[in-house]
Amino acid sequence: xxxxxxxxxxxxxxxxxxxxxxxxxxDSASNYFPWYKQELGKGPQLIIxxxxxxxxxxxxxxxxxxxxxxxxxxxxxxxxxxxxxAVYFCxxxxxxxxxxxxxxxxxxTKLQVIP
Amino acid sequence: SAVISQKPSRDICQRGTSLxxxxxxxxxxxxxxxxxxxxxxxxxxIATANQGSEATYESGFVIDKxxxxxxxxxxxxxxxSNMSPEDSSIYLCSVDPYGGDGTGExxxxxxxxxxxx
Numbered sequence: 001x002x003x004x005x006x007x008x009x010x011x012x013x014x015x016x017x018x019x020x021x022x023x024x025x026x027d028s029a030s031n032y033f034p035w036y037k038q039e040l041g042k043g044p045q046l047i048i049x050x051x052x053x054x055x056x057x058x059x060x061x062x063x064x065x066x067x068x069x070x071x072x073x074x075x076x077x078x079x080x081x082x083x084x085x086a087v088y089f090c091x092x093x094x095x096x097x098x099x100x101x102x103x104x105x106x107x108x109t110k111l112q113v114i115p
Numbered sequence: 116s117a118v119i120s121q122k123p124s125r126d127i128c129q130r131g132t133s134l135x136x137x138x139x140x141x142x143x144x145x146x147x148x149x150x151x152x153x154x155x156x157x158x159x160x161i162a163t164a165n166q167g168s169e170a171t172y173e174s175g176f177v178i179d180k181x182x183x184x185x186x187x188x189x190x191x192x193x194x195x196s197n198m199s200p201e202d203s204s205i206y207l208c209s210v211d212p213y214g215g216d217g218t219g220e221x222x223x224x225x226x227x228x229x230x231x232x
Contacts, residue, residue: 043223045223089158093219100146101219103160105159
């Protein structure tokens with residue numbers, strides 16, 4: 001089955017600096033790569049995603065890159081703010097039974113933005 | 116999108132007892148997913164609940180331990196049976212409201228944090 005590795009497990013940055021989280025996956029059939037943000041006491045929420053036919057996607061301060069050949073993808077957060085502090089999960093997904101996506105999550109990165 | 120409500124939000128349980136978690140969605144969805152998130156860990160899929168049929172369990176999870184009900188298109192329950200301290204986790208309900216025609220984005224409830232003593 002799919003295996004998703006995520007690094008680092010914890011990350012501390014000064015407010016205004018950039019943060020980068022990296023993930024690798026194993027299954028070449030995976031074609032959808034979402035990133036979820038989980039704030040304390042809440043469920044994960046999608047913040048950005050990318051499909052395998054795209055190399056890079058940007059949404060304001062966050063961007064995701066995908067290297068399909070190397071099977072790795074990364075999340076970039078620029079101009080970090082204290083409210084970016086949370087746990088971030090990458091995921092790799094492929095079509096499963098019934099047309100739904102079968103999702104495998106990474107191990108998570110706890111990001112702390114220091115004011 | 117989808118708004119998901121889970122009950123209870125947290126509970127402290129005694130070893131050997133069972134607890135049922137409820138999940139209510141504000142729209143009709145074909146499939147609902149139950150995840151476990153152990154302390155400081157990632158999300159692990161327990162099972163997929165399809166309305167009108169038995170749930171499909173992932174490797175390492177069995178129906179006797181985690182029975183699931185799916186009586187209609189907006190509601191599901193997950194029971195954690197004969198609990199032990201190792202079952203202390205956050206249990207999350209999730210849906211993909213767009214199904215096979217959508218992006219694959221999952222929407223999550225806020226989770227049910229169980230502590231087993």
